[in-house]
Amino acid sequence: MEIKEMMMTGKLWTSLGSTAAALMVGWAMFQPFCPVDPGDYLKKCGNKLVTFFSPYIEIKFSEYTADRFKRSEVFSAIEAYLMSNSSKQAKRLKADAGKNSRTVVLSMDDQEEITEEFQGATFWWSSTVSHTPKFSYFSASDEKRYYILTFHKRYRNLVTDSYLNHVIEEGKAVGVRNQQRKLYTNNSSDNWHGYKKTIWSHVVFEHPSTFQTLAMDPKKKNEIMEDLITFKRSKDYYKKIGKAWKRGYLLYGPPGTGKSSMIAAIANLLDYDVYDLELTIVKNNTELRKLLIETSSKSIIVIEDIDCSLDLTGQRKKNKKKKEKDEKKEGEPKPDEIKEEEEKSKDTESKVTLSGLLNFIDGLWSAIGGEKLIIFTTNYVDQLDPALIRRGRMDKHIEMSYCNYEGFKVLAKNYLDLESDPLFDTIHGLLKDTEITPADVAENLMSKAFEVNSKECLEALISALQETKEKARLKAEEEAIAAATKEGEASTSTKEAAKETEEKESLTRSKDKEAESDLV
Ligand SMILES: Nc1ncnc2c1ncn2[C@@H]1O[C@H](COP(=O)(O)OP(=O)(O)OP(=O)(O)O)[C@@H](O)[C@H]1O
Ligand SMILES: [Mg+2]
8 A cells, every 4th residue: 555655656746747847848948939037027016016015115326327328427426425424324335535636535335225314204325236247249247336215105205306406416516525636538439339438538637737836927817817717606697698608718829838837727726627639539520529528517628739639721721632633633543552541541530620620619519518618729829710719719818928027936936935036137137038938947947956056046047048049149140141142132133134124125126126127
């Protein structure tokens, strides 16, 4: 009996096992054709059930928006907002460098939770990270971070009406307080794709130049500072007059007169990020627009040496010449080498046009983000297209000129801690009729030894000034001689030409006379 039972139980298990195996095999074959995963379905139903009975509501804030293009500003604001609470409550924290790299900023690490009270309500914040497997080029096995806010459903209105606004505004303010100023530069568009794309790369901006250290006419300096501060405070004014909140500056002057130093001083005064735009690697107007969209507000967009960056006016002339050349050669077969070269240059050549750049400065897209300063620098202001620098586009034209006595006094104070010296009078006299850049003055005032010897530095400057003055005198003399020689040559050739005409005329006259006498 027992043996029979055992045999039957054994048979039962065997048949059950084989049925299960058959079912599994069948399911595995059928699964690819079944649109719904029952596991997922059950999970969904479970979630629905829990949500239905739970009195709590959850809001999820992802780090990246759907297009994974830009880090969500809301996420960054929440991150900053939770900082102060995190450092008190969370047990696992993340540390990062704060403003000017002098402080450490702590924030909540992944998979942590904190609680906070707001107007009598309790809110739970948790930070979560999920790892997505690599299934496409764009996802690249990445971590997705998000914050989840949980609250009782009776606070729904409080959250939507005031709590979220409070979090974002506070967070943005904390972000600005902790944020290090950054210096950005644009990458070639070859690096713009994939998840790890970087349109702009940055380093911490730490240039020490300020308006106090800038050598220039104090009146002009104050005027610029006032203009900048007014701009920074004029959000409502710009809205009222219907203008985008941005301003254009054109800095021009010879090399070494402080154009780049002025940009750094402006960034330090306004506390803005700097985007140093390298136009030569921007391939076309669309790329230029993309770069603009990716800049933050409270920023300075700089295009240095605009005359060299892109031959905007010249490009049109060049194209015209090329066209003429092409027309001439029309019909002639082109050798393979030339064809290849043309293809290559087509790829590398920047196709940013003047109109593209003008749109960048004041087209519809330029208003995005607001609070932007656009600065162009050039050594040759007369070579720029007038459309580019007309008032309204470049609102302020600032000439950075050679060093004058006022400028020298600023440099002497900065470099030597000197406000007066008997040698100042000599320098004053020499500066009146010598063109020397502040960079050259600064170089002479810089102490070559650890101990500053003011007298030696001033004497070095005096001899540099005398040398420059002498060089300028010799150059002027040479030019005068060259001009006189040219004039002399010109007058000789004019005389010769006159003589030739005279001879020709007398020849014609005599021929006419001969003809007349023949007729008689
Ligand atoms: N006006 C100035 N005040 C103080 N320092 C200056 C001034 N001009 C030049 N310098 C000194 O000279 C150096 C070079 O100046 P800067 O790079 O600002 O000149 P720039 O006008 O931008 O020249 P470039 O046209 O060649 O780019 C600076 O590092 C700074 O030390
Ligand atoms: Mg410069």
